[in-house]
Amino acid sequence: MKARNKMRQLINQKGKVIRAVGAHNGLTARLVERHNFDAVWASGFEISSSFAKPDANILSMTEFKNITENIIESTTLPVIADCDTGFGNVNNVIETVKKFENIGVSGISIEDKIFPKMNSFVEKGQSLISKKEFEDKLKAAKDTQIDPDLIIIARIESLIAGSGMDDALERAFAYYQAGADMILIHSKIHNPSEVLQFRKLWNYPTPVVIVPTTYPMFSVEEARNNDFKMLIYANPIIRSSVKAINDTLSKLYSSDSLLEIDDDLIDMSYMFDLQKVKEMV
Structure with a gap:
């Protein structure tokens, strides 16, 4: 069965x-599969961190795509690409969907913050684009995708x-009407009340994700009881x-040989x- 199916x-x-x-390369994706999870989140934070860069659109769309392709090649699980804001405006979103669909992702997540974005848990720099502008991005994404099984x-x-x-509910309704396949509602408080x-x-x-x-x-179990469809363990x-x-x-x-750490390896x-x-010949 294909991953998208x-x-x-x-x-x-x-x-x-x-x-x-969340995974940041082929090795970590393969380990996610070995432990019987359902899907891999090609995590923007994890990928950025693996380059020792902030999760703030420092890496290019091509760099993210290349890492995501390595992840896809390393697992049979569905892979959801964390594409931040779509790497720019509507035109960038169109190009992102074309390229990421072509490498075999099962889902693409885009968020309604300005480009360049800042990681959601950084206290400053959290600004949203207009609801209309993000609707246009979603419509462009849905119009661009070829395989109907691709999840936006x-x-x-x-x-x-x-x-x-x-505002969250108004945006969710607008994005639902624009054709989003799933809604991810993000919160940074230290309990699930929001x-x-x-x-x-x-x-x-x-x-809802x-x-x-x-x-x-x-x-x-709490997620199931409250009808959430997906939990993303992001990082x-x-x-x-x-x-x-x-x-x-x-x-x-602090030691003078590898023996001190041998049991940890x-x-x-x-x-x-x-x-x-x-498998090598």
Whole structure:
């Protein structure tokens, strides 16, 4: 089954909460698949961090596309591309959809902030484009896609920017009418009250996605009970990796051999398995 068909089936499966995990290269995507998650989120934050760059549209669309292509080649899971604001205006969105659909993504997420954007958890620099301008972006994306199974996710940043719940709901309705396949409502407070309120007030058929980075206590069961369709674990891989690398380097620096960290290292045979060395002729 093609990944896009699989994604559509997951969305249409009643009671299913899709669990997508952020990855930043082929290796991390393959590990997401090995642990039986449903999808990979080609995370803008993770990819930017892997280049030691801010998540602020520093990397180009082509750089993101190339990394996302490596992710797609490394997994059979559906891959959702975090395309930030679409890398510019309507014309950039058109080009983004063409290129990312061509490499095989199952979904494309774009958000309604100005370009260049700033990561949603940075306190300053959170400004939205007009509702009409983002509607135009969504319509352009839907008009551009060739495969009807490609998912376009409209990410609403009203609660991040401090524009309030009414603005979030007005934008969600406009984006639903513009053809968005899913609505992502983003919140940065440290409990799920905002997203729960949004879900209670959202009475339209477009499925809702959340990113519980700042409210990690929110469970899959709670998501199911409140009719959320997808949970995106956006950045635990890069953050846990940095912690592990820091611990390893600290131990190594204070020791006089590799023996001190040997128990912390995955066996080389596992690495060869991840690399699919046995498939080489």
